[in-house]
Amino acid sequence: MIVLGVESSCDETGLALYDTEQGLLAHALHSQVEMHAEYGGVVPELASRDHIRRVLPLTENVLKTANKTLQDIDAIAYTQGPGLSGALLVGTSFAESLAFSLQVPTINVHHLEGHLLAPLLEANPPAFPFVALLVSGGHSQLMRVDGIGEYELLGDTLDDAAGEAFDKTAKLLGLGYPGGPALSKLAQSGKARFKLPRPLLNSGDLNFSFSGLKTAVLTLVNQHQPLDATTTADIAWEFQEAVTEILTLKCMTALRETGLDNLVVSGGVGANSKLREKLNAATKRKLCKVSYPRLEFCTDNGAMIAFAGAMRLKAMHGNGNRNYGFSVRPRWDLAELQKPAI
Numbered sequence: 001m002i003v004l005g006v007e008s009s010c011d012e013t014g015l016a017l018y019d020t021e022q023g024l025l026a027h028a029l030h031s032q033v034e035m036h037a038e039y040g041g042v043v044p045e046l047a048s049r050d051h052i053r054r055v056l057p058l059t060e061n062v063l064k065t066a067n068k069t070l071q072d073i074d075a076i077a078y079t080q081g082p083g084l085s086g087a088l089l090v091g092t093s094f095a096e097s098l099a100f101s102l103q104v105p106t107i108n109v110h111h112l113e114g115h116l117l118a119p120l121l122e123a124n125p126p127a128f129p130f131v132a133l134l135v136s137g138g139h140s141q142l143m144r145v146d147g148i149g150e151y152e153l154l155g156d157t158l159d160d161a162a163g164e165a166f167d168k169t170a171k172l173l174g175l176g177y178p179g180g181p182a183l184s185k186l187a188q189s190g191k192a193r194f195k196l197p198r199p200l201l202n203s204g205d206l207n208f209s210f211s212g213l214k215t216a217v218l219t220l221v222n223q224h225q226p227l228d229a230t231t232t233a234d235i236a237w238e239f240q241e242a243v244t245e246i247l248t249l250k251c252m253t254a255l256r257e258t259g260l261d262n263l264v265v266s267g268g269v270g271a272n273s274k275l276r277e278k279l280n281a282a283t284k285r286k287l288c289k290v291s292y293p294r295l296e297f298c299t300d301n302g303a304m305i306a307f308a309g310a311m312r313l314k315a316m317h318g319n320g321n322r323n324y325g326f327s328v329r330p331r332w333d334l335a336e337l338q339k340p341a342i
């Protein structure tokens with residue numbers, strides 16, 4: 001079965017074709033990052049309008065790449081939430097209308113389930129059950145995953161998400177928006193000089209808190225005005241060190257407490273090379289396995305939505321939704337998801 005995946009929850013329009021027999025056939029993405037950069041954050045109305053402009057050309061693009069036509073599509077999976085309502089409505093209404101015209105079923109996908117399953121798109125995918133670390137722009141969660149739709153929340157952030165902390169700290173350091181990747185790059189030229197706190201490192205639970213770290217960076221920035229390039233790089237180094245140390249330690253605690261030996265990392269911060277370095281070393285020491293998505297599938301994309309949809313469709317023996325009505329879910333807890341029912 002060939003599934004078209006549609007992602008439009010925030011500032012990336014992602015389309016993909018996933019074949020349950022042959023794997024990923026094609027994927028295409030348009031990022032609006034440059035458009036929003038001058039505002040220092042995503043402007044929801046601009047995001048929705050741009051999704052409208054991109055969704056059809058990107059669909060044509062993936063069909064052409066895969067050498068398929070609309071008639072080859074067996075089902076359409078789309079992100080129903082969480083995300084920006086206007087942005088979600090574009091992908092949702094497009095997917096339901098196209099599915100209606102083709103008379104194929106739809107599958108409404110949870111955006112975080114997409115992120116969570118993205119590592120399974122790679123060769124030698126991890127097997128269930130596993131511990132998942134989901135670190136994106138809006139979420140920082142540790143989960144026990146027993147199967148599709150079988151998610152138990154083990155820990156969550158009490159305030160900022162890891163990606164949000166990277167972005168806000170980058171802004172304080174004058175690195176523009178979204179600053180996560182820029183901060184990470186700058187940190188490579190920094191060194192150990194400052195000491196930032198490690199919030200909740202020894203809290204005894206699996207929760208995170210990153211907002212205090214950002215405040216501590218602000219204090220450092222104020223103390224070192226005017227900021228020179230070396231100081232900026234050294235602060236970036238220590239910030240990245242603090243976040244990746246906390247994430248690594250909590251992942252190892254989650255593996256120990258669940259008794260599992262399989263860790264899966266996803267979301268934009270999962271692209272961070274320092275985090276990967278630390279997780280690779282720590283899991284190796286404990287003889288555990290760790291899996292990541294390829295770098296381009298860490299951040300938002302259509303492939304993860306097509307894949308999550310295909311997994312659900314398979315579990316439901318090809319029976320998706322056929323009522324072609326739709327609504328979006330801007331707020332939606334991943335732990336609310338159920339196993340696909342036949």
Ligand code: ATP
Nearest residue numbers: 136137138139163180184267268269271272299300
């Ligand atoms: P959510 O999925 O929670 O709704 P999102 O879709 O905005 O949020 P993603 O696309 O998964 O999040 O990830 C984007 C985030 O990842 C941004 O905060 C960005 O700064 C961060 N990020 C991307 N690459 C890196 C990196 N190499 N190091 C640190 N952070 C990074």
Ligand code: MG
Nearest residue numbers: 010011012300
């Ligand atoms: Mg984005």
Ligand code: FE
Nearest residue numbers: 115136299300
């Ligand atoms: Fe995302």
